[in-house]
Amino acid sequence: MEYFFNYLKKSRKQFNEQEKKLFQTIANKNVAIVGPSPWLNGKSLGKEIDSHDIIVRINLGIELGMNYKEDFGSRTDVLFINQKIRRDFKGNIPKEWYDKCGLKYLFILYQNLEKNVYKMYKQKLLGKDIECPVCKKSIKQTDYIDVIDAKTPDNQIVQTLVHSKCYYGNVYTNLPIPAIAITVNEFDDALSVSSNNMTFLLGLRAILHMFKYKPKKLSIYGFDFYDAVKTKQDRLNYNDIYFTGYKVLEGSFDDSTKDQTDELGHKDKSGKQLDFFKKIYEINQKRNILGVELVVDKNLYNIIHNIREEQKQESFDLTSIKLDLTNIKI
Ligand SMILES: [Zn+2]
Numbered sequence: 001m002e003y004f005f006n007y008l009k010k011s012r013k014q015f016n017e018q019e020k021k022l023f024q025t026i027a028n029k030n031v032a033i034v035g036p037s038p039w040l041n042g043k044s045l046g047k048e049i050d051s052h053d054i055i056v057r058i059n060l061g062i063e064l065g066m067n068y069k070e071d072f073g074s075r076t077d078v079l080f081i082n083q084k085i086r087r088d089f090k091g092n093i094p095k096e097w098y099d100k101c102g103l104k105y106l107f108i109l110y111q112n113l114e115k116n117v118y119k120m121y122k123q124k125l126l127g128k129d130i131e132c133p134v135c136k137k138s139i140k141q142t143d144y145i146d147v148i149d150a151k152t153p154d155n156q157i158v159q160t161l162v163h164s165k166c167y168y169g170n171v172y173t174n175l176p177i178p179a180i181a182i183t184v185n186e187f188d189d190a191l192s193v194s195s196n197n198m199t200f201l202l203g204l205r206a207i208l209h210m211f212k213y214k215p216k217k218l219s220i221y222g223f224d225f226y227d228a229v230k231t232k233q234d235r236l237n238y239n240d241i242y243f244t245g246y247k248v249l250e251g252s253f254d255d256s257t258k259d260q261t262d263e264l265g266h267k268d269k270s271g272k273q274l275d276f277f278k279k280i281y282e283i284n285q286k287r288n289i290l291g292v293e294l295v296v297d298k299n300l301y302n303i304i305h306n307i308r309e310e311q312k313q314e315s316f317d318l319t320s321i322k323l324d325l326t327n328i329k330i
Pocket residue numbers: 132133134135136137162163166
């Protein structure tokens with residue numbers, strides 16, 4: 001853990017020009033990261049969320065700000081998007097995200113090749129370089145890549161690698177807002193977690209990245225690490241629970257014994273992500289290593305402290321009383 005904190009501190013000294021600008025925007029400010037937990041429904045925390053200097057969201061979370069202002073707040077200043085969103089929008093993002101929602105910074109998750117994957121592809125090609133099907137130049141391990149389906153001459157579908165830039169053009173470099181590239185492998189190196197078969201979900205990555213920019217206070221809303229998914233039926237209805245664009249990953253909760261991966265290759269077996277966040281939270285509560293005050297909403301507080309359902313019940317009752325009062329007013 002110590003190594004990880006040092007890594008984050010060190011990364012503050014290695015910012016590129018865009019990151020430096022973002023640092024000036026975020027340092028010493030109050031920042032809210034807002035996830036899609038259904039716990040936020042009906043809590044009317046929108047105004048509280050909007051009172052933060054900077055609001056960070058993940059993937060289609062930007063649409064929660066457009067459609068559910070009352071509970072989720074309205075603005076999105078910083079957005080993290082994954083490869084699926086990048087693919088779904090064919091390498092672009094909707095204009096209204098920066099025109100109407102006030103989006104100022106975009107973080108884009110890229111993939112580069114892990115050493116063993118690179119080696120494997122090279123072996124398949126009998127040691128030849130891996131060629132990009134678009135620009136025909138060789139793909140280096142450090143290049144940003146996408147995995148795409150391609151047809152062989154006999155109409156078989158095979159997976160092949162392509163430079164992200166070649167596949168999508170230079171859309172992101174033409175955006176009117178700065179786009180910051182982050183890589184899937186970044187934190188794996190710092191933590192040597194690859195051996196544990198864990199890569200971070202984008203939400204947790206966003207939290208870790210925000211630490212780098214040293215906000216005064218980092219408040220986390222609507223993150224429950226899939227706590228709202230209790231049964232297999234819930235998993236099938238994840239869109240109803242977490243809104244479209246948030247995917248519940250196979251194996252990310254306890255009733256699944258299978259170790260399955262989703263289409264992006266994430267693995268999150270039984271709460272590993274939550275365990276990691278817990279560690280950071282607990283260490284940060286004891287001694288403020290990174291100079292960031294970390295605050296979580298009531299739901300995540302209960303999840304972290306393993307507060308039992310009966311005790312939770314009390315807070316639910318309080319909420320219903322509040323709701324009743326609102327009804328009387330109307
Ligand atoms: Zn290329």
